[in-house]
Amino acid sequence: MEKKKPLILISNDDGVWAKGIKELIRFLRPLGEIVVMAPDAARSGSGCALSVTRPVCYEWLSEEPGVKVFSCNGTPVDCIKLACSAVLDREPDLIAGGINHGDNSGSNVHYSGTMGLVIEGCLKGIPSIGFSLCDHTPDADFRPLETYVRRITSVVLEYGLPSRTCLNVNFPRGEIKGVRVCEQAIGQWQKEWEPCPRGGGSNHFWLTGEFINTEPDNEKSDNWALANGYVAITPTTVDLTDYPFIDILKERL
Amino acid sequence: MEKKKPLILISNDDGVWAKGIKELIRFLRPLGEIVVMAPDAARSGSGCALSVTRPVCYEWLSEEPGVKVFSCNGTPVDCIKLACSAVLDREPDLIAGGINHGDNSGSNVHYSGTMGLVIEGCLKGIPSIGFSLCDHTPDADFRPLETYVRRITSVVLEYGLPSRTCLNVNFPRGEIKGVRVCEQAIGQWQKEWEPCPRGGGSNHFWLTGEFINTEPDNEKSDNWALANGYVAITPTTVDLTDYPFIDILKERL
Numbered sequence: 098m099e100k101k102k103p104l105i106l107i108s109n110d111d112g113v114w115a116k117g118i119k120e121l122i123r124f125l126r127p128l129g130e131i132v133v134m135a136p137d138a139a140r141s142g143s144g145c146a147l148s149v150t151r152p153v154c155y156e157w158l159s160e161e162p163g164v165k166v167f168s169c170n171g172t173p174v175d176c177i178k179l180a181c182s183a184v185l186d187r188e189p190d191l192i193a194g195g196i197n198h199g200d201n202s203g204s205n206v207h208y209s210g211t212m213g214l215v216i217e218g219c220l221k222g223i224p225s226i227g228f229s230l231c232d233h234t235p236d237a238d239f240r241p242l243e244t245y246v247r248r249i250t251s252v253v254l255e256y257g258l259p260s261r262t263c264l265n266v267n268f269p270r271g272e273i274k275g276v277r278v279c280e281q282a283i284g285q286w287q288k289e290w291e292p293c294p295r296g297g298g299s300n301h302f303w304l305t306g307e308f309i310n311t312e313p314d315n316e317k318s319d320n321w322a323l324a325n326g327y328v329a330i331t332p333t334t335v336d337l338t339d340y341p342f343i344d345i346l347k348e349r350l
Numbered sequence: 351m352e353k354k355k356p357l358i359l360i361s362n363d364d365g366v367w368a369k370g371i372k373e374l375i376r377f378l379r380p381l382g383e384i385v386v387m388a389p390d391a392a393r394s395g396s397g398c399a400l401s402v403t404r405p406v407c408y409e410w411l412s413e414e415p416g417v418k419v420f421s422c423n424g425t426p427v428d429c430i431k432l433a434c435s436a437v438l439d440r441e442p443d444l445i446a447g448g449i450n451h452g453d454n455s456g457s458n459v460h461y462s463g464t465m466g467l468v469i470e471g472c473l474k475g476i477p478s479i480g481f482s483l484c485d486h487t488p489d490a491d492f493r494p495l496e497t498y499v500r501r502i503t504s505v506v507l508e509y510g511l512p513s514r515t516c517l518n519v520n521f522p523r524g525e526i527k528g529v530r531v532c533e534q535a536i537g538q539w540q541k542e543w544e545p546c547p548r549g550g551g552s553n554h555f556w557l558t559g560e561f562i563n564t565e566p567d568n569e570k571s572d573n574w575a576l577a578n579g580y581v582a583i584t585p586t587t588v589d590l591t592d593y594p595f596i597d598i599l600k601e602r603l
Contacts, residue, residue: 144398144427145460147557152546154554174397174461175557182542183555204473206590207398208427220457221538252602261536262592264599278600281591283514285474289435293405301407302436304400304428332592332599337459338534339515339585346517346585347531349505 102163103129103190103254106218108176109197110140110210113158113168117196120239121228122164124246125193128254130163132189134180136210137168141199142304143210145217146172155179173214181221191254192218195228196239196246202229202267202319202329203282203308212265212333219263219335224253226264231323242268245276245328258332265331267323274326281331282320284310355416356382356443356507359471361429362450363463365391366411366421370449373492374481375417377499378446381507383416385442387433389463390421394452395557396463398470399425408432426467434474444507445471448481449492449499455482455520455572455582456535456561465518465586472516472588477506479517484576495521498529498581511585518584520576527579534584535573537563 105125109118113135122131134155153171160166167184169176177192194211201209211227218225228246230237249266258264265281287309290302310320319329358378362371366388375384387408406424413419420437422429430445447464454462464480471478481499483490502519511517518534540562543555563573572582 139403142400142402144396144400144466146397146399146425147395147461149395149557150392152548152554152556153543154548156553172399178539178542178557179555204588207469207473207588208400213397216460220460249603256602259592259595262595276603278596278603279591280593280596281589283589286431289431290406295405295407298407300409301405302432303405304402304431330599330603331590332595333590334592335457335460335590336534336536337584337586337588337590338532339512339587340533342512342515342585343531343533346583349509350502350529350531350583 104187105129105131106180106189106192107131107133108135108173108214109195110136110143110173111198112136112138115198116236117198117239121193121196124243125250126163128247128250132180132185133166134169134176134184136173136176137170140172140210142208143172143213144208145174145213148172148175153179155184173210174217177214177217189223192223192225193228193250196242197229198237199233200229200231200267201227201265202323203284206265206281206333215263216335222260224258226250226253226266228266230268232270241273261336262332262334265333267319267329269323269326272326273328276328276330277322279319279322279329279331280317282310282318283312284308284320357440358382358384359433359442359445360384360386361388361426361467362448363389363393363396363426364451365389368451369489370451370492374446374449377496378503379416381500381503385433385438386419387422387429387437389426389429390423393425393463395461396425396466397461398427398466401425401428406432408437426463427470430467430470442476445476445478446503449495450482451490452486453482453484453520454480454518455576456537459518459534459586468516469588475513477511479503479506479519481519483521485523494526514589515585515587518586520572520582522576522579525579526581529581529583530575532572532575532582532584533570535563535571536565537561537573
């Protein structure tokens, strides 16, 4: 009996029409059977948000050999929940998010809808990887990423990942010098609001901001890797417990 | 010169009109000067979502000695960003989220808007605590929580927290047997979609589900504590790096 090809579920937060997801499908197609369930439009900055006050629906978009594409009116996390529980007839062997148009390194992991769907995959016990490129433009050039995306995905298909761990993979813009396995940089967003006056009032704002890496010399961080031309692979856990602090806190209470 | 009272910023994800936030204000009022910036309506399940495609605005609602209340049309994370960067004239000494109507223990920490705002506070370097009660009802009885909420907050005001750590505090419904410092339970949501047929089609769903604790006998977990009548305090880190896996992954790539 022929062994079934791995089932790879793909989603993103830029929407099913984004160039990044089309490129990801193209890159991963040789590695397995692809099903896409992605938002019907952009959902940037959705983190792990869920749709709790309205129904979620999906729609079949296209099918060609080895690639089925659906869109969904929910969040990236909804997409994974819906695909796994209501659409697919077997559990995916791998979930891939992206390729995001924009950087999801450092503390951006918390806000990213792409990493939201990857965290959801990991919570379901499925090896999951998020791919992002430090380039927001709609027609960003993803071609330099191809061999890296395929190689990293192959390694995860072969070895799996620890049950509570997923990967946050970020690519620098331009020439790639190599790959580094990194720590999540700690930094802060500053100058986060741009006034957006309305009717003479001053209480409307656009969210914006500038990310300040508070440890720019930490060569182990993902931000350092990206700033120096390396692919940053940050192993990311869904178990947020601060274990070392448990005993200290017990004494204080 | 009289020492300034601590400034406590309060928000939630059930909205500024929820009973839980009113009770939290009442509980914390003796400990400091209170400013509230909370969503103008419920934002349950928003995680760390941001408003990126529309402007965010806030509105002054009320003021009495020691308590100023604002509402905001954004997400819980927007509320914290807006209060800290555009409204307050000094940095808060503490951020408190809740009291949430419903359980945010275990992997719910990822979906919770209350924990989203607490994570945002922590990313800003401010000691932050999320409070939740395992009771969804709008008129839940928060009175048994009062002494615990005040005590935990006082300890954090006195000692602070590690710079990348916040607290996820969950209360059982009913009688409280004591307090336990816990690990985040690992579990899975199952039966997550309830069909919501429309026009004869079968592709609309309501999000629902049942949380299965996959380690029900782990007495260290927050789910165990809650199931056995204890307050569960889970120290929660915003640094998601899986450090032990870094070297293993380096060898595989």
